[in-house]
Every structure is written in structure tokens, then in C-alpha cells.
Amino acid sequence: MNMMPNNSLSPQIMPIEENDFTRLFEIEQAAHLVPWSLGTLKNNQGERYLNLKIVHHQQIVGFAICQFVLDEATLFNIAIDPAFQGQHLGALLLQELLNQLKAKGIKTLWLEVREGNQRAIQLYQQNDFNEVDIRKNYYPTPDGKRENAVVMAAYLA
Numbered sequence: 001m002n003m004m005p006n007n008s009l010s011p012q013i014m015p016i017e018e019n020d021f022t023r024l025f026e027i028e029q030a031a032h033l034v035p036w037s038l039g040t041l042k043n044n045q046g047e048r049y050l051n052l053k054i055v056h057h058q059q060i061v062g063f064a065i066c067q068f069v070l071d072e073a074t075l076f077n078i079a080i081d082p083a084f085q086g087q088h089l090g091a092l093l094l095q096e097l098l099n100q101l102k103a104k105g106i107k108t109l110w111l112e113v114r115e116g117n118q119r120a121i122q123l124y125q126q127n128d129f130n131e132v133d134i135r136k137n138y139y140p141t142p143d144g145k146r147e148n149a150v151v152m153a154a155y156l157a
């Protein structure tokens, strides 16, 4: 019987590093309806961010970009490679982010999500986010129209 530990096979969550961007941008383009540019991805880094990647089977399969100011934070982006969606990797990443934010003393995590993105909305509702506002015609759509944003918040205290 093989008694080797299989830690490298279970998903691991780690801070994003400089040489991750090529892979992160691939996931960004595959996962989002209207993806960020590589420049936007790279600009949303720094000391006011808590940015995490999730690694599964030794490759990056998703990431989260979160900015904090005083005791509030905003989740700007979360994406899982479509080939790996539906395996609870998004939930795992979000829960780890929430734990790390709590440990930093953050009290509220805000986010905006497309009204039609029911998969993401369900993930957020399962993790104690509440809908607090609707921003009318906030997001562009690929066909040149606009889509409402749902503003959600989770209280971490």
C-alpha cells in the first residue's frame, strides 16, 4: 500500500506572485463575460490588497482579488477556470479569503455582481452575503447593452 501523503493533490490557497500573471490572465479571459485587461489585473496588486490563488493538481485554477481600506474590504474579482468550476474550489477560495480578512480585523466585505450571474450570487448567498443595493445598467455586456449590478455585503465581525 502506498502510504505517501497526498497533500500536493488537495487544493492549496496561496498569495498571488509576480510570475503568476500569465496563467491568471488565461483564467480571467476564459471565466469572465467581459474580462479585465492584463494591465488591470497587474494594477490591482499591492499592500492594500489581499490577493489569493488556488492551486489544484499543481496548477493555478483560480484567484481572488480583494482590496481593503481600514476595516472594510471589496472583492473586485474572483474566478475559477471553467474546466474546474463546480468542484467547490470557488467556495473554498472565498471561505479562505473570508477567514484571512477576519484575521486582519476586517468587518465588512463588499462586492458587486452581474444580476444575471446566478451561479456567483448563489455562492455569495451561501457564504452569508446579503443584497444591499442594485446599480442600474452598471456593467457593459458583450452585445453592447448594459446589465444591472447587485451590490452585496458580508458582515464578518
Ligand SMILES: CC(C)(COP(=O)(O)OP(=O)(O)OC[C@H]1O[C@@H](n2cnc3c(N)ncnc32)[C@H](O)[C@@H]1OP(=O)(O)O)[C@@H](O)C(=O)NCCC(=O)NCCS
Binding pocket: 031, 032, 077, 078, 079, 080, 081, 084, 085, 086, 087, 088, 089, 090, 091, 092, 112, 113, 114, 117, 118, 119, 120, 122, 123, 126
Ligand atoms: C462564480 C465562481 C467563482 C464559482 O466557483 P465554482 O468553483 O464554480 O463554484 P463552487 O463549485 O465552489 O460552487 C459554489 C456554489 O456556487 C453555486 N454553483 C456552482 N456551480 C453552479 C451551477 N452550475 N449552477 C448554479 N449554481 C452553481 C452553488 O450554489 C454552489 O454550491 P453547492 O454546490 O454547494 O450548491 C465561478 O463559477 C466563476 O469563476 N465564474 C466566472 C467568473 C465570475 O462570475 N466571478 C464572479 C464575479 S462577481
